[in-house]
Amino acid sequence: MRTAVVVGAGIGGLAAAGALARSGWKVTLLERDDRLRPGRAALVLWPNGVRALRALGLAAGLDGISTPVPPAGIRRPDGSWLVPPAALATTGDLGSPPVVVHREDLHDAFIAGLGDQVDVRGGIAVQSARVRRDRPAVGDGRVMFEADLIVAADGPDSAIRRRLAPATTFASAGFAAWRAVIPWYRVPELPAGLPAHGELLGFGQRFAYASLGERGSAGGSTRGGISWVATVPGALRPEPPAGQLALLRRWFAGWHEPVTQLLETTEAEDLVQEPVGELTPLPDTFGPVAGAGGYALVGDAAHAMPHHLAQGASLALEDVATLQTVLAGGAVPAALQEYNRLRRPRILRVLQQSRKAAAVLQSRGRIAASIARVHPRTLERAAAAATEWGGPTG
Numbered sequence: 001m002r003t004a005v006v007v008g009a010g011i012g013g014l015a016a017a018g019a020l021a022r023s024g025w026k027v028t029l030l031e032r033d034d035r036l037r038p039g040r041a042a043l044v045l046w047p048n049g050v051r052a053l054r055a056l057g058l059a060a061g062l063d064g065i066s067t068p069v070p071p072a073g074i075r076r077p078d079g080s081w082l083v084p085p086a087a088l089a090t091t092g093d094l095g096s097p098p099v100v101v102h103r104e105d106l107h108d109a110f111i112a113g114l115g116d117q118v119d120v121r122g123g124i125a126v127q128s129a130r131v132r133r134d135r136p137a138v139g140d141g142r143v144m145f146e147a148d149l150i151v152a153a154d155g156p157d158s159a160i161r162r163r164l165a166p167a168t169t170f171a172s173a174g175f176a177a178w179r180a181v182i183p184w185y186r187v188p189e190l191p192a193g194l195p196a197h198g199e200l201l202g203f204g205q206r207f208a209y210a211s212l213g214e215r216g217s218a219g220g221s222t223r224g225g226i227s228w229v230a231t232v233p234g235a236l237r238p239e240p241p242a243g244q245l246a247l248l249r250r251w252f253a254g255w256h257e258p259v260t261q262l263l264e265t266t267e268a269e270d271l272v273q274e275p276v277g278e279l280t281p282l283p284d285t286f287g288p289v290a291g292a293g294g295y296a297l298v299g300d301a302a303h304a305m306p307h308h309l310a311q312g313a314s315l316a317l318e319d320v321a322t323l324q325t326v327l328a329g330g331a332v333p334a335a336l337q338e339y340n341r342l343r344r345p346r347i348l349r350v351l352q353q354s355r356k357a358a359a360v361l362q363s364r365g366r367i368a369a370s371i372a373r374v375h376p377r378t379l380e381r382a383a384a385a386a387t388e389w390g391g392p393t394g
């Protein structure tokens with residue numbers, strides 16, 4: 001039986017561990033945290049991500065836990081339109097609208113997808129990866145874990161990637177981001193006429209929100225609530241969460257509803273602060289071969305990028321769907337080469353679109369306004385292009 005060690009139990013790692021186990025591999029899943037915990041907050045999944053979930057056999061319950069978020073336009077902080085919904089195409093370019101899903105609901109689906117064949121080990125922080133011997137292996141300083149295949153799904157700061165691709169580093173884009181989900185029982189009543197999701201863009205600052213609906217409204221297991229993401233120029237803040245929340249309330253003071261209302265209702269424990277940046281340069285290969293086996297870099301460990309297009313999780317799922325398909329074809333080294341061949345151009349295309357979106361969304365103010373006016377469909381086109389994915393075999 002072929003063996004795999006998957007490092008990291010985020011979206012990429014959980015999807016990979018389940019996919020390999022369901023394909024007959026003996027899988028060990030290593031996670032730094034003691035328990036497998038869902039990331040907090042919510043995620044937008046684009047049609048390409050949904051398609052990858054389908055390829056992985058994990059999409060069956062998605063309708064029950066997700067809420068569609070069709071284009072809703074972009075407002076200025078005073079509420080006037082920067083890009084009115086009418087200036088945006090309908091969902092025609094995308095086929096179907098993206099959906100928003102609570103990470104806890106997605107986590108439950110992935111845990112169910114692990115089945116009972118995956119050996120899950122929490123509290124293991126991988127620090128090293130063996131590169132020169134015949135068989136790949138990773139270690140936490142006490143134990144080495146060997147396998148035919150090692151999947152590095154340990155996020156943007158991947159210890160395995162640092163060993164395999166030392167020239168690649170996570171470069172800050174000069175922004176910090178906060179995410180939160182206000183749980184359903186604390187959701188404020190929004191003023192009449194406000195859409196259930198939307199985006200506001202100011203001088204370098206951005207605030208986007210989306211309703212996850214009433215608890216249970218979208219399906220049996222959805223947690224409901226309102227999810228929001230705020231992006232602000234500058235470095236990560238050292239203050240404790242309550243101090244960060246006070247800063248966010250000050251930075252976004254006076255912004256049109258629902259921004260101030262949502263920030264007032266958010267509690268410090270809802271907040272997740274994250275850096276915004278990208279891996280540069282990209283690793284030379286996403287599938288380094290080692291002897292008769294090798295490593296597959298997936299998700300943010302391979303290609304973390306800023307969240308403007310909200311594609312990170314969808315790309316991680318594409319990675320895993322592709323990996324599962326190429327591994328079905330034969331020997332690990334050849335499969336990894338094929339994995340890299342299929343994923344590299346796709347990732348480069350999305351990066352390019354992500355930079356176009358950044359030119360609009362990260363520019364501080366006037367440029368954003370003029371770009372959006374001259375090319376009202378810039379963002380829509382970037383989103384549509386990033387969403388075009390030819391499936392696991394390209």
Ligand SMILES: Cc1cc2nc3c(=O)[nH]c(=O)nc-3n(C[C@H](O)[C@H](O)[C@H](O)COP(=O)(O)OP(=O)(O)OC[C@H]3O[C@@H](n4cnc5c(N)ncnc54)[C@H](O)[C@@H]3O)c2cc1C
Nearest residue numbers: 008010011012032044126154155177299300310312313314
């Ligand atoms: C503000 C913001 C908003 C975003 N919004 C969206 C969105 O709407 N839609 C979307 O698709 N994407 C979005 N993204 C991106 C998305 O969150 C990531 O791309 C995605 O979560 C990456 O998943 P991953 O599994 O590759 O990595 P991670 O989620 O980072 O998981 C890595 C896992 O590995 C574990 N780990 C780390 N190091 C080690 C180690 N040394 N040993 C063992 N385990 C380890 C971690 O504990 C974690 O469990 C957003 C990102 C940001 C910053």
